[in-house]
Amino acid sequence: MKNISLDITKAAMFLEQGAVKAYETKVKEAQEALENGTCPGNDFLGWLHLPSSVTPEFIDEIQAVADTLREKCEVVVVAGIGGSYLGARAVIEALGNSFAWLVNDKKNPTIMFAGNNIGEDYLAELTDYLKDKKFGVINISKSGTTTETALTFRLLKKQCETQRGKEEAKDVIVAVTDACKGAARAAADKEGYKTFVIPDNVGGRFSVLTPVGLLPIACAGFDIKQLVAGAAAMEVACGKDVAFEENPAAIYAAVRNGLYARAGKKIEIMVNYQPKLHFMSEWWKQLYGESEGKDGKGIFPASCDFTTDLHSMGQWIQEGERTIFETVISVEETNNKLYFPEDEENLDGLNFLAGKRVDEVNKMAELGTRLAHVDGGVPNIRISVPALNEYYIGQLIYFFEIACGISGNILGVNPFNQPGVEAYKKNMFALLDKPGYEADSKAIKERLAKEA
Numbered sequence: 001m002k003n004i005s006l007d008i009t010k011a012a013m014f015l016e017q018g019a020v021k022a023y024e025t026k027v028k029e030a031q032e033a034l035e036n037g038t039c040p041g042n043d044f045l046g047w048l049h050l051p052s053s054v055t056p057e058f059i060d061e062i063q064a065v066a067d068t069l070r071e072k073c074e075v076v077v078v079a080g081i082g083g084s085y086l087g088a089r090a091v092i093e094a095l096g097n098s099f100a101w102l103v104n105d106k107k108n109p110t111i112m113f114a115g116n117n118i119g120e121d122y123l124a125e126l127t128d129y130l131k132d133k134k135f136g137v138i139n140i141s142k143s144g145t146t147t148e149t150a151l152t153f154r155l156l157k158k159q160c161e162t163q164r165g166k167e168e169a170k171d172v173i174v175a176v177t178d179a180c181k182g183a184a185r186a187a188a189d190k191e192g193y194k195t196f197v198i199p200d201n202v203g204g205r206f207s208v209l210t211p212v213g214l215l216p217i218a219c220a221g222f223d224i225k226q227l228v229a230g231a232a233a234m235e236v237a238c239g240k241d242v243a244f245e246e247n248p249a250a251i252y253a254a255v256r257n258g259l260y261a262r263a264g265k266k267i268e269i270m271v272n273y274q275p276k277l278h279f280m281s282e283w284w285k286q287l288y289g290e291s292e293g294k295d296g297k298g299i300f301p302a303s304c305d306f307t308t309d310l311h312s313m314g315q316w317i318q319e320g321e322r323t324i325f326e327t328v329i330s331v332e333e334t335n336n337k338l339y340f341p342e343d344e345e346n347l348d349g350l351n352f353l354a355g356k357r358v359d360e361v362n363k364m365a366e367l368g369t370r371l372a373h374v375d376g377g378v379p380n381i382r383i384s385v386p387a388l389n390e391y392y393i394g395q396l397i398y399f400f401e402i403a404c405g406i407s408g409n410i411l412g413v414n415p416f417n418q419p420g421v422e423a424y425k426k427n428m429f430a431l432l433d434k435p436g437y438e439a440d441s442k443a444i445k446e447r448l449a450k451e452a
């Protein structure tokens with residue numbers, strides 16, 4: 001089996017000679033700190049050796065629950081937000097048919113996602129769609145108290161019980177949450193739902209290889225053993241004793257910190273050329289955004305889907321402020337082959353493409369864009385993924401996680417907390433008169449009255 005690989009030549013050229021290598025000591029220190037548990041946030045390092053510690057028995061346990069849901073449900077709604085949502089969706093979309101919900105062959109349940117917004121139309125339309133469906137729910141929340149997920153679960157639980165009866169509903173509602181705390185745990189214990197525990201020492205955004213991601217991914221019909229095996233292969237390839245030059249996570253962490261600190265590149269755009277990877281970028285944005293964006297520091301993680309966004313964001317990227325760099329996920333071999341046909345009339349003038357594969361055109365678009373953007377002053381990191389399958393997506397996941405841990409330590413932040421996320425929640429609860437927020441409610445209302 002090959003591994004995913006990294007090409008930084010078109011990024012390192014924006015730094016002075018030896019600048020990437022100059023990070024070797026810092027990278028080593030970060031790796032040691034992670035390994036020895038001496039870095040900030042060291043009570044959240046459970047992800048570090050997670051892939052190699054997932055046992056076949058545990059995979060079987062998750063698979064058995066997934067199989068029950070697969071057997072009893074036409075639709076499985078995955079309720080969760082942030083780290084309790086994005087990883088599962090990223091993997092399911094990367095591996096699935098682009099039109100999964102339309103071509104449903106009844107072999108797999110349709111997977112839907114909710115609890116990740118407070119859109120009234122979204123929830124009304126979802127609950128309406130589910131009215132005549134045999135559906136189940138995976139309720140995912142580490143804290144068990146996240147508003148978006150909790151309010152969605154309340155709606156779905158009631159609807160599931162009404163449609164299937166309380167007894168049957170018990171078989172198709174699963175909770176993935178804290179071992180003891182939170183509303184999701186309380187409901188699960190009271191109702192007798194099957195539950196999986198999110199380990200205390202694995203933060204939400206690092207939790208995709210726990211049941212948070214594995215259960216929905218298995219429900220969708222994908223091979224979670226292979227996903228974990230891929231991640232475990234990267235755990236080896238990115239291990240702390242692998243030489244700096246040979247370690248893709250070390251190099252990625254070094255070059256992005258170099259671009260940020262030494263070349264003024266404050267924004268990293270994660271780029272794909274396969275629309276299926278859209279949610280991999282969304283997952284990556286939370287991973288890096290919450291891990292690094294603090295203490296007035298951090299690369300802003302952005303994303304584009306190419307070639308789509310070349311027709312909207314391409315102008316900015318080519319000629320806008322030179323504060324960006326790109327990290328491209330390049331898929332070497334697609335899963336399908338589609339050839340352009342010859343056309344006698346050639347009205348569209350595309351006969352020069354006849355006999356070529358669609359992916360050949362895509363690859364030339366990728367190469368042409370790389371050259372153009374590099375010429376335009378945009379450093380380019382390329383991550384080559386041999387194919388879109390469970391094994392390589394597992395590799396990609398662990399690669400980004402370990403590189404993030406290293407990178408955040410180089411930056412000098414605690415990569416494993418997210419204190420800033422609480423500010424909006426406090427205001428929202430105060431505005432909604434949540435019990436316990438009385439003083440905040442009074443203060444915020446007075447403030448709004450003054451500002452009016």
Ligand SMILES: O=P(O)(O)OC[C@H]1O[C@H](O)[C@H](O)[C@@H](O)[C@@H]1O
Binds near residue numbers: 145418421
């Ligand atoms: O899993 P939960 O506790 O529901 O949290 C879901 C998400 O919401 C929070 O506000 C955090 O910023 C995220 O890091 C987290 O992944």
